[in-house]
Structures are given as C-alpha cells and as structure tokens.
Amino acid sequence: MRVFVDGNEIELGPGACLADALQKAGSKPAEGAIVGVVKGRGEKSRQTNSYWLNTSKGRIRIELLENELQKIWHEVVDRILGSRVRWATADGVALGGFSSEISFGRSAHEYNRWEVVLGAAGFDAENTQLIFIHRRHSAIYGTPDNGGVFAHVVGGKSTLDRLEIGDKIEGIEPIVEWQDLTEKTSTLDMTLPLEEDMEIYTRVQAELIEEAPLGAEFFLASTRDGTFRVDSVSSSYVLSDQLLTERVAYEHREPRLEGVVTVRTVGRGLGRIFIYKQDRTSNPSHSVVARVVKGMDMIKLARPGQLITFDVTPERIMLLGKSLEDAREEMRERGIEAEAVGYIGEDAVVVKQDPGATMEILKAKRVKLSAIPSSRLISVQLYYDLAPKSLDYFRHVTGLKEKPLGPLPVYFTYESTLLFKPEVEAVSYKELLPENKPVGLVPAGSIGISNQVSKKIGMVGIRLEEDRRYGPSGEKFEATNIIGRVLEPEKLRDVKDGETIYIREER
Known part of the structure; x- marks a missing residue:
C-alpha cells in the first residue's frame, strides 16, 4: 500500500494504521498535536483547471480557459518547470523556452491585462514561451490564430511585477479547492486504518520575514513549544490568542496571501496571530511576520x-536561562560573536541578550549577554486553573509569556516576606479581580498578588513561612490572590532590598 507522509511516498503492508506510517517515515508530531489525513485528492487533481506556479519571487495562480490550448498545456506542464524569465517589459513578462506542438502564425493580436499566452519565440515551437500580459496592447508573439490566450491570472498578481530576468518557475501545483475534498480529517488517533494513496500531514514549516524582526520574535515566542495553538477558525484564516493583548510593533505591510502569518498590532484583538487560508488585501493593523512554505493542508x-506541530526557520x-558557557558555545556553532558582561562566574546564568530578537542577532552576527549567579534564578510553579486572570497579569509584567524567565525587582523585605514591584506597569489595563484567595493559612513558599480590594493593587509577594493572617503580599486574605509557589525558597533567604531576582517557570 502506497501513502504519502508530508509529501514523501512510503510503502506499507496491508492493514497498516497511522502509527505505522509515521514510524516508517520517521515523523513525530509534537505531544498533543493533530495529524492531518486527506483521501482522494489525486483523482481530483487530474480534473482541475486551476494551478499554482511557484516562482523564485512568489506564487502566481492561473485558471485555464475552455479552449483547444488546454490540451497543449497538459502536454507541456512538466516541461515548463524550470523555465526562466526571458524578457520583462511594461507589456508583459515571458518565461521559457520549452518544446510544444503549438501551431503558430505571424499575425498581431490584441491582449488584455492578466491574460496568459502560449507563443513560439522566433516562430519556433521548440522555443515556446509562457507570456503574462501586464497591460492592454497589440503584439506578435508567434501564437495560434486565436491569439494563444489559454488562461487568466487570478492570484498572486503582485508577483508578476517583481519578476525579472533570471527568475524561474520552481514548481507547478494543480489546485483542488479545499471545499471539494469531502474525505479529509484531523486526528489524534494513531490506530486510524490507512488506504491506498492517502496523504498524511504532521507539521507546518514557516519562514520568518527579515523586515519584521520584532514581529518574527513574537511569532517565535508563540511557537516556542514547537506548536501553534488554534483558538478560532474562519473561511479565510486560523488564529491564535496565545499572546492576546501583548503589545508588538507594526513593521511590515504586504497583501495577506494564502500562507501569510500576521500579528494584529492595534485595536481589538491586539496580539492575535493569524495564518491565512485565502488571499486578502493588506491591512494597516496587521504586520506580516512570516510565511508558511510547507504544510498548508494542516492549517x-x-x-x-x-495544536499544530510547527517548524520555524531560522531557529x-x-x-x-542557559548557562553562560552553553550560550557561548551555541553562538560559536552558529557563527555569532557573543560578548559577556557583568557576572561571568562558573555558575553564571544568562538573563539578558542584546539584541533580543533572533533576526537582529543574525543580521548583526553578534550578541551581548548579561548573566547572574544561579542562586538568583528561582524556579516557580504557577496555578493556571486556580488563578487565570492573575496569572495573565503576572506573566505579562514579568515577560514570561514570551520568554523562559523574567525579572522581579525586590521592593522591600521584612521578616519572612519579600515584596516585589514589577518593572512593567499594567494595573491600568489588566484585571485583578479576587480569585483563589487563601483559606485557613498561606503555605510557606506561596506567591501572591494584591487584588483590586487592596490599595497596593498589583504588588507581588512571596511568603517564606506559613501564615494564618496575611497573604504573601502583606495583605489580608480577601485582598490576596495566590498564583503559585516557589520551588526553591532557600534561595531567597538572603535577598536584599533593591536586588532583582529572576524567575523561571517549571511545568
């Protein structure tokens, strides 16, 4: 039995299931992520009149016309692959040459914008060209009596403007409209029986855009576990609210074509990440940060x-959170100069990198690392089910939403209590309603936040010893939200006012 896993053909024995296919293909989805299965597309592909032409400057979609040149197209489509731009003018752009059995003449014809023409360059069928019309004009292209128009451009029109001498066609894909495929599913069931010619998809591959380094880093933060969480689906996109309300700069505008990844940078839905399934125009609220290059079927x-398994490049x-030694070694392996400032002892742990964005580091080929003693890096466990709103605030002000660790400046210490004043002010736009208030006593090591009942709303505290009267932030129980606990309270015994500790979440 023949099946395809992420585009690669494999052979399986009778009665094989999904797990067998993934094992033979050596493909392992992320934990909890779906696998996509499509059946019966091959036959529909042979019937389609719609194609994607993948060029070195982007994709162009064409729709074939119902005329006699359709037969020529189907005969030569494999020969067109690899065709290069032969000329590009204000009238159009031609790619070739390839052999065909086209009949040709020497008469001029009228052409309209977005038409696609088959013509014999030099009146030689062995040097047939694919000509895309930019504007209305009359020309002699060595075409049949009907003018040689066999298709229209219906997608990726901006790509035509970017084509120049040397660009080429790198791939040709027949398009089967997704709604026409009735036998398609996403599943976690590894025992699913397989059938001949089934297509199996396990992951999506995306490439970051250089023009949007901060937005690209935002997208990397949302996929740092190797997955993209789908929170909502429409006919034209899927979106993730994983970093909803987190601010990100607007950097890059372009049409939101199929496969484009954008981040909403203003207004309602700030921080939402969109992946487009259908072409849409550009939008001043959406910064384009990446493009899907493989696996759109999963989307x-x-x-x-x-959850969808996601591979993003560059990594x-x-x-x-890494040791200074390991960080330096990693940068050496990637050809990047790493400068260490501040503490450089054997137990040094990196807590800052400058630049912070991956694309900026790769461009500069250097990064400055700041480290602290490992004794000032504290591991914590957070209570998502018990205090979701408070944790949204806490992870925002500490940066844990986007990074593996975050700072907590020490505001005041007394007896067995430490108070912290976050670097980021967020009480004006983040809710801190009472939730998960302590009952009976506060266990040692508890982390709490002063809620809206308190005058010191947003203050973070850690209690090193259990207490039956006051919460970790020094407030009464009704003004305290318990959000988690410190796993290494002994590290906090000698902390002084004005210091900054760093916390790392353990899941």
Whole structure:
C-alpha cells in the first residue's frame, strides 16, 4: 500500500494504521498535536483547471480557459518547470523556452491585462514561451490564430511585477479547492486504518520575514513549544490568542496571501496571530511576520482547540536561562560573536541578550549577554486553573509569556516576606479581580498578588513561612490572590532590598 507522509511516498503492508506510517517515515508530531489525513485528492487533481506556479519571487495562480490550448498545456506542464524569465517589459513578462506542438502564425493580436499566452519565440515551437500580459496592447508573439490566450491570472498578481530576468518557475501545483475534498480529517488517533494513496500531514514549516524582526520574535515566542495553538477558525484564516493583548510593533505591510502569518498590532484583538487560508488585501493593523512554505493542508484541517506541530526557520535564538558557557558555545556553532558582561562566574546564568530578537542577532552576527549567579534564578510553579486572570497579569509584567524567565525587582523585605514591584506597569489595563484567595493559612513558599480590594493593587509577594493572617503580599486574605509557589525558597533567604531576582517557570 502506497501513502504519502508530508509529501514523501512510503510503502506499507496491508492493514497498516497511522502509527505505522509515521514510524516508517520517521515523523513525530509534537505531544498533543493533530495529524492531518486527506483521501482522494489525486483523482481530483487530474480534473482541475486551476494551478499554482511557484516562482523564485512568489506564487502566481492561473485558471485555464475552455479552449483547444488546454490540451497543449497538459502536454507541456512538466516541461515548463524550470523555465526562466526571458524578457520583462511594461507589456508583459515571458518565461521559457520549452518544446510544444503549438501551431503558430505571424499575425498581431490584441491582449488584455492578466491574460496568459502560449507563443513560439522566433516562430519556433521548440522555443515556446509562457507570456503574462501586464497591460492592454497589440503584439506578435508567434501564437495560434486565436491569439494563444489559454488562461487568466487570478492570484498572486503582485508577483508578476517583481519578476525579472533570471527568475524561474520552481514548481507547478494543480489546485483542488479545499471545499471539494469531502474525505479529509484531523486526528489524534494513531490506530486510524490507512488506504491506498492517502496523504498524511504532521507539521507546518514557516519562514520568518527579515523586515519584521520584532514581529518574527513574537511569532517565535508563540511557537516556542514547537506548536501553534488554534483558538478560532474562519473561511479565510486560523488564529491564535496565545499572546492576546501583548503589545508588538507594526513593521511590515504586504497583501495577506494564502500562507501569510500576521500579528494584529492595534485595536481589538491586539496580539492575535493569524495564518491565512485565502488571499486578502493588506491591512494597516496587521504586520506580516512570516510565511508558511510547507504544510498548508494542516492549517486548513485544523479546528478550534487543536495544536499544530510547527517548524520555524531560522531557529529562535533564546539564550535566557542557559548557562553562560552553553550560550557561548551555541553562538560559536552558529557563527555569532557573543560578548559577556557583568557576572561571568562558573555558575553564571544568562538573563539578558542584546539584541533580543533572533533576526537582529543574525543580521548583526553578534550578541551581548548579561548573566547572574544561579542562586538568583528561582524556579516557580504557577496555578493556571486556580488563578487565570492573575496569572495573565503576572506573566505579562514579568515577560514570561514570551520568554523562559523574567525579572522581579525586590521592593522591600521584612521578616519572612519579600515584596516585589514589577518593572512593567499594567494595573491600568489588566484585571485583578479576587480569585483563589487563601483559606485557613498561606503555605510557606506561596506567591501572591494584591487584588483590586487592596490599595497596593498589583504588588507581588512571596511568603517564606506559613501564615494564618496575611497573604504573601502583606495583605489580608480577601485582598490576596495566590498564583503559585516557589520551588526553591532557600534561595531567597538572603535577598536584599533593591536586588532583582529572576524567575523561571517549571511545568
């Protein structure tokens, strides 16, 4: 039995299931992530009149016309692959040459914008060209009596403007409209029986855009576990709310074509990440940060609440939380100069990198690392189910939403209590309603936040010893939200006012 896993053909025995295919293909989805399965597309592909032409400058979609040249197209489509731009003018752009059995003449014809023409360059069928019309004009292209128009451009029109001498066609894909495929599913069931010619998809591959370094880093943060969480689905996109309300700079505008990844930078839905399934125009609220280059079928199969395995290139450079020695070695392997400032002892742990964004580091080929003694890096466990709103605030002000560790400046210490004043002010736009208030006593090591009942709303505290009267932030129980606990309280015994400790979440 023949099946395809992420585009690669493999052979399986009778009665094989999904797990067998993944094992033979050596493909392992991320934990909890879906696998996509499509059946019966091959036959529909042979019937389609719609194609993607993948060029070195982007994709162009064409729709064939119902005329006699359709037969010529189907005969030569494999020969067109690799064709290069032969000329590009204000009238159009031609790619070739390839052999065909086209009949040709020497008469001029009228052409309109977005038409696609088959013509014999030099009146030689062995040197046939694909000509895309930019504007209305009359010309002699060595075409049949009907003018040689066999298709229209219906997508990726901006790509035509960017084509120049030397660009080429790198791939040709027949398009089967997704809604026409009735046998398609996303599943976690590894025992799913397989059938001949099934297509199996396990992951999506995306490439970051150089023009949006901060937005690209934002996207890397949302996929740092190797997955993209789908929170909502429409006919034209899927979106993730994983970093909803987090601010990100607007950097790059371009049409939101199929496969484009954007981040909403202003207004309602700030911080949402969109992946487009259909072409849409550009939008001043959406900064384009990446493009899907493989695995769009997974995007189209996904449903709300599901995880998709994601591979993003270039790989994120995130050195925070690593030992200084390991961080330096990693940068050496990637050809990047790493300068260490501040503490450089054997137990040094990186807590800052400058630049912070992967694309900026790769461009500069250097990064400055700041480290602290490992005794000032504290591991914590957070209570997502018990205090979701408070944790949204806490992870925002510490940067834990986007990074593996974050700072907590020490505001005041007394007896067995430490108070912290976050670097980021967020009480004006983050809710801190009472939730998970302590009952009976506060266990040693508890982390708490002063809620809206308190005058010192947003203050973070850690209690090193249990207490039956006051919460970790020094407030009464009704003004305290318990959000987690410190796993290494002994590290905090000698902390002084004005210091900054760093916390790392353990899951």
